[in-house]
Amino acid sequence: xxxxxxxxxxxxxxxxxxxxxxxxxxxxGLLDVFExxxxxxxxxxxxxxxxxxxxxxxxLVKTEYTAEFFDxxxxxxxxxxxxxxxxxxxxxxxxxxxxxxxxxxxxxxxxNLASRVLRAADKEMRSDxxxxxxxxxxxxxxxxxxxxxxxxxxxxxxxxxxEIRAKGKDAETIYTIFVRNxxxxxxxxxxxDDLIFAKAxxxxxxxxNIDVAYCFTSTDQEEVAQMFRRxxxxxxxxxxxxxxxxxxxxxxxxxxxxxxxxxEDLALATHMSPLTxxxxxxxxxxxxxxSFPWLIALLVLGTFTTMILNRLENQKIxxxxxxxIAFVPALMDTGGNxxxxxxxxxxxxxxxxxxxxxxxxxxxxxxxxGAAIVAAIVGSFAFLWITVEQYTGIVSLGKINxxxxxxxxIWNGNCWNWEFGSxxxxxxxxxxxxxxxxxxxxxxxxxxLPMGAAAIKKDPALLSQPMLTTIMDALTLxxxxxxxxxxxxxxx
Amino acid sequence: xxxxxxxxxxxxxxxxxxxxxxxxxxxxGLLDVFExxxxxxxxxxxxxxxxxxxxxxxxLVKTEYTAEFFDxxxxxxxxxxxxxxxxxxxxxxxxxxxxxxxxxxxxxxxxNLASRVLRAADKEMRSDxxxxxxxxxxxxxxxxxxxxxxxxxxxxxxxxxxEIRAKGKDAETIYTIFVRNxxxxxxxxxxxDDLIFAKAxxxxxxxxNIDVAYCFTSTDQEEVAQMFRRxxxxxxxxxxxxxxxxxxxxxxxxxxxxxxxxxEDLALATHMSPLTxxxxxxxxxxxxxxSFPWLIALLVLGTFTTMILNRLENQKIxxxxxxxIAFVPALMDTGGNxxxxxxxxxxxxxxxxxxxxxxxxxxxxxxxxGAAIVAAIVGSFAFLWITVEQYTGIVSLGKINxxxxxxxxIWNGNCWNWEFGSxxxxxxxxxxxxxxxxxxxxxxxxxxLPMGAAAIKKDPALLSQPMLTTIMDALTLxxxxxxxxxxxxxxx
Numbered sequence: 004x005x006x007x008x009x010x011x012x013x014x015x016x017x018x019x020x021x022x023x024x025x026x027x028x029x030x031x032g033l034l035d036v037f038e039x040x041x042x043x044x045x046x047x048x049x050x051x052x053x054x055x056x057x058x059x060x061x062x063l064v065k066t067e068y069t070a071e072f073f074d075x076x077x078x079x080x081x082x083x084x085x086x087x088x089x090x091x092x093x094x095x096x097x098x099x100x101x102x103x104x105x106x107x108x109x110x111x112x113x114x115n116l117a118s119r120v121l122r123a124a125d126k127e128m129r130s131d132x133x134x135x136x137x138x139x140x141x142x143x144x145x146x147x148x149x150x151x152x153x154x155x156x157x158x159x160x161x162x163x164x165x166e167i168r169a170k171g172k173d174a175e176t177i178y179t180i181f182v183r184n185x186x187x188x189x190x191x192x193x194x195x196d197d198l199i200f201a202k203a204x205x206x207x208x209x210x211x212n213i214d215v216a217y218c219f220t221s222t223d224q225e226e227v228a229q230m231f232r233r234x235x236x237x238x239x240x241x242x243x244x245x246x247x248x249x250x251x252x253x254x255x256x257x258x259x260x261x262x263x264x265x266x267e268d269l270a271l272a273t274h275m276s277p278l279t280x281x282x283x284x285x286x287x288x289x290x291x292x293x294s295f296p297w298l299i300a301l302l303v304l305g306t307f308t309t310m311i312l313n314r315l316e317n318q319k320i321x322x323x324x325x326x327x328i329a330f331v332p333a334l335m336d337t338g339g340n341x342x343x344x345x346x347x348x349x350x351x352x353x354x355x356x357x358x359x360x361x362x363x364x365x366x367x368x369x370x371x372x373g374a375a376i377v378a379a380i381v382g383s384f385a386f387l388w389i390t391v392e393q394y395t396g397i398v399s400l401g402k403i404n405x406x407x408x409x410x411x412x413i414w415n416g417n418c419w420n421w422e423f424g425s426x427x428x429x430x431x432x433x434x435x436x437x438x439x440x441x442x443x444x445x446x447x448x449x450x451x452l453p454m455g456a457a458a459i460k461k462d463p464a465l466l467s468q469p470m471l472t473t474i475m476d477a478l479t480l481x482x483x484x485x486x487x488x489x490x491x492x493x494x495x
Numbered sequence: 496x497x498x499x500x501x502x503x504x505x506x507x508x509x510x511x512x513x514x515x516x517x518x519x520x521x522x523x524g525l526l527d528v529f530e531x532x533x534x535x536x537x538x539x540x541x542x543x544x545x546x547x548x549x550x551x552x553x554x555l556v557k558t559e560y561t562a563e564f565f566d567x568x569x570x571x572x573x574x575x576x577x578x579x580x581x582x583x584x585x586x587x588x589x590x591x592x593x594x595x596x597x598x599x600x601x602x603x604x605x606x607n608l609a610s611r612v613l614r615a616a617d618k619e620m621r622s623d624x625x626x627x628x629x630x631x632x633x634x635x636x637x638x639x640x641x642x643x644x645x646x647x648x649x650x651x652x653x654x655x656x657x658e659i660r661a662k663g664k665d666a667e668t669i670y671t672i673f674v675r676n677x678x679x680x681x682x683x684x685x686x687x688d689d690l691i692f693a694k695a696x697x698x699x700x701x702x703x704n705i706d707v708a709y710c711f712t713s714t715d716q717e718e719v720a721q722m723f724r725r726x727x728x729x730x731x732x733x734x735x736x737x738x739x740x741x742x743x744x745x746x747x748x749x750x751x752x753x754x755x756x757x758x759e760d761l762a763l764a765t766h767m768s769p770l771t772x773x774x775x776x777x778x779x780x781x782x783x784x785x786s787f788p789w790l791i792a793l794l795v796l797g798t799f800t801t802m803i804l805n806r807l808e809n810q811k812i813x814x815x816x817x818x819x820i821a822f823v824p825a826l827m828d829t830g831g832n833x834x835x836x837x838x839x840x841x842x843x844x845x846x847x848x849x850x851x852x853x854x855x856x857x858x859x860x861x862x863x864x865g866a867a868i869v870a871a872i873v874g875s876f877a878f879l880w881i882t883v884e885q886y887t888g889i890v891s892l893g894k895i896n897x898x899x900x901x902x903x904x905i906w907n908g909n910c911w912n913w914e915f916g917s918x919x920x921x922x923x924x925x926x927x928x929x930x931x932x933x934x935x936x937x938x939x940x941x942x943x944l945p946m947g948a949a950a951i952k953k954d955p956a957l958l959s960q961p962m963l964t965t966i967m968d969a970l971t972l973x974x975x976x977x978x979x980x981x982x983x984x985x986x987x
Binding site: 013037038039040041042043160167169171172177178195196198199213214215216217231232233234235239254255257258259261262266268269270272273275278281282283286287288290291295296297298299301302303305306308309310312313316317325326329330331332333334335338340341343344346347348349350351352355356357366369370372376377380381384387390392395397398401423441442455471476 | 505506518529530531532533534535623658659660663664669670687688691692705706707708711721723725726727729746747749751752753754757758760761764765766767770771772774775779780782783785786787789790791793794795797798800802804806808809817818821822823824825827829830832833834835838839840843844847849850858861862864866868869872873876877880884888891893934964966968970
């Protein structure tokens with residue numbers, strides 16, 4: 004039932020059905036498909052077609068569909084298509100596109116294809132593409148479109164509406180109208196609905212919003228996306244240093260940024276470089292390239308832990324109390340996980356602008372209290388759990404100084420004596436206290452690393468987790484050794 | 496410079512400045528603030544005010560601002576305010592709100608406050624709130640608003656425009672007009688810009704889009720958000736089982752869902768339950784509650800590893816080759832990380848609908864090839880690196896069968912002999928081969944766990960990572976032991 008409903012959400016077309024229509028040169032059938040099926044879904048179905056079949060689609064359907072169709076194709080397909088098209092076909096396709104979409108595609112193309120596209124673009128389009136290509140990826144400048152409506156603030160409502168009718172077709176959005184003053188500075192926006200409900204002789208100045216968020220070409224795209232989210236924007240003004248409007252960003256691009264940034268954070272949280280293509284566009288080698296450098300880096304960072312453990316295991320206490328080794332992974336995991344939770348929380352809150360690096364003391368004080376609660380609860384639980392593990396024989400103390408505790412457990416009934424009890428409880432104490440310290444320290448380190456990264460303007464998601472693991476693995480081992488020696492001085 | 500620009504992006508107000516205006520009952524000053532500063536920022540500044548000061552704000556400013564102001568307050572502040580307001584004040588505030596915002600707030604309130612709000616709501620509002628409260632959280636029904644514009648498909652363009660002027664003020668969006676046929680079934684949408692550019696005597700049927708995505712009240716909110724992203728929607732129709740329109744979802748709500756779902760995935764990737772409040776609204780105990788149950792669960796799951804390691808460390812080979820223990824954390828980390836990367840990738844692609852559980856064989860085949868590449872590269876690197884570690888004395892083989900290798904390294908110059916070389920290279924081989932196997936297996940398990948979770952309709956982000964770690968820690972130990980015994984039969 005659920006599947007049935009899902010399948011009817013939008014009309015669909017399979018690659019085979021689409022190819023059949025193209026091969027049959029069925030213009031009416033194709034137009035029907037383009038009317039009923041979302042264009043991006045058609046583009047996806049056509050992604051693996053031969054360039055000649057794709058060109059046939061461009062010849063058969065109306066130009067009003069081809070712009071979105073081309074934009075929906077994968078980068079590889081776009082490039083193959085551009086190679087195969089005649090100059091005339093290319094001119095028609097390129098100039099029907101939005102400048103920001105073409106600029107995005109061109110920025111990833113080999114130079115010979117890029118220059119072919121630029122030659123095909125008309126003068127205005129070429130200048131727009133070149134402007135957009137000059138902004139650094141990840142900034143508002145690279146995200147904006149240059150097709151928008153800007154009116155002077157003294158314009159009347161009825162004049163503005165007729166201007167929109169005349170010029171609005173080329174704009175990316177007409178729902179937000181951007182307003183400048185006589186000296187060309189951006190002063191506010193008018194929503195189309197306010198314009199529709201206004202009196203004909205009011206001026207834009209009378210009805211415009213002045214409490215609007217805007218950004219500069221250099222503003223980070225993540226910050227732009229956050230403002231869209233916070234202020235429920237439909238479109239945002241991008242200004243140059245003179246505070247003049249030079250582009251706008253629309254909500255659909257902000258949605259893409261939010262999705263992209265979230266994927267980046269998730270990839271980094273799993274120690275991987277983010278993929279920039281869709282799953283079907285990536286080869287196993289693409290994925291491997293994002294994966295193995297991290298594993299090698301983590302392996303090298305882990306050398307520190309290996310070195311410490313290699314030194315400690317030769318200490319007398321590890322030889323006397325073999326059971327100590329069995330809990331090393333559990334302690335390291337708990338320490339790493341506890342701090343990782345806090346690091347994740349910091350990354351989230353920094354991304355959402357809930358606090359800034361300068362708030363570090365306030366945040367640290369809150370996290371200290373949280374860390375104490377978590378450390379106390381998990382430490383207490385660990386004490387009970389590890390005692391249970393020993394009494395039930397899940398783990399055994401082994402032979403200590405000639406006494407063999409291996410077969411002592413509740414099943415054999417021979418564990419109710421002072422010698423076993425004192426060793427078992429002391430050992431549970433060692434693990435529990437180490438866990439308490441490791442969780443507490445890890446949550447502090449997990450707070451400070453991302454805050455520190457943000458303070459020096461680095462992405463907190465990038466290095467905080469690996470550094471936390473490395474630091475905590477080494478610290479946990481040293482704490483464990485110290486506490487074990489203090490609790491069992493006779494074997495140290 | 497950067498800071499200066501950031502601070503001028505929108506006008507700001509501090510809690511102190513706002514409170515001064517309220518205490519002075521400076522109506523004009525307040526109105527000026529509400530005009531220049533985004534309302535949500537004012538609400539945030541007022542979050543810690545006494546209820547009496549908040550009530551003063553509602554009395555002083557125009558009702559057109561109070562709806563958004565109330566919506567921007569935190570849940571706690573809203574509840575305190577409702578307790579402190581007179582019935583008359585409450586009626587004014589509640590009925591100026593959007594029904595979906597009030598329903599969201601009511602769903603989290605204690606029963607006595609919720610019923611006070613429902614009594615204050617007028618008849619229509621109360622019915623809307625009750626409708627919305629009946630949908631399960633996380634579905635389109637709970638997300639939608641009941642205030643929208645719906646016209647019959649035979650309406651002419653000029654009639655539609657005058658209807659919009661008459662009724663549009665109450666709708667959440669007028670940029671998308673929803674169209675039904677004579678039997679009240681939803682048939683398509685008209686964008687406001689198409690309406691504006693159309694001829695006055697055309698009907699909505701002539702200009703409407705029929706290739707539009709819609710959803711049902713039971714559709715998962717994540718799927719709704721994905722459709723907004725994919726189809727660049729401004730608003731989406733929510734239908735009941737008879738395919739009649741009963742609500743719409745606007746893009747700002749979809750943006751919130753995307754952000755919320757991304758935070759959920761990120762929290763789960765760091766083994767923590769997602770926080771539903773902002774950082775400043777949470778107490779240390781709130782955070783601790785989301786954190787410690789996971790740590791305890793992971794600790795209990797880790798018992799399995801502890802048990803295996805406790806058994807293995809008493810095997811002869813671990814006693815003969817002490818160095819084996821030193822690499823246990825590095826091997827477990829690499830195994831866990833390698834699979835974690837793949838699990839993260841699967842979670843991302845499943846969330847973006849890039850593939851479905853039924854594509855498991857195709858996906859598995861691709862991941863198998865990727866896993867082989869990564870395992871071969873990292874395994875080869877590990878072989879070289881661990882050989883270097885031994886020759887440089889970062890780790891030492893210790894005493895084996897009476898021979899003391901501890902002081903053999905390149906610094907002492909006594910490592911260039913067959914006995915050290917053969918032991919060192921064989922040991923590097925053990926670790927490298929274990930790493931190869933652990934990475935390969937981990938990437939397969941990391942593919943299958945989230946695909947399996949999705950196949951049985953569970954959230955793949957919830958349990959895949961902890962289960963992967965548990966399975967891989969245990970498997971890695973067993974593989975390590977087996978390979979060590981095969982490579983060093985003399986000590987096994």
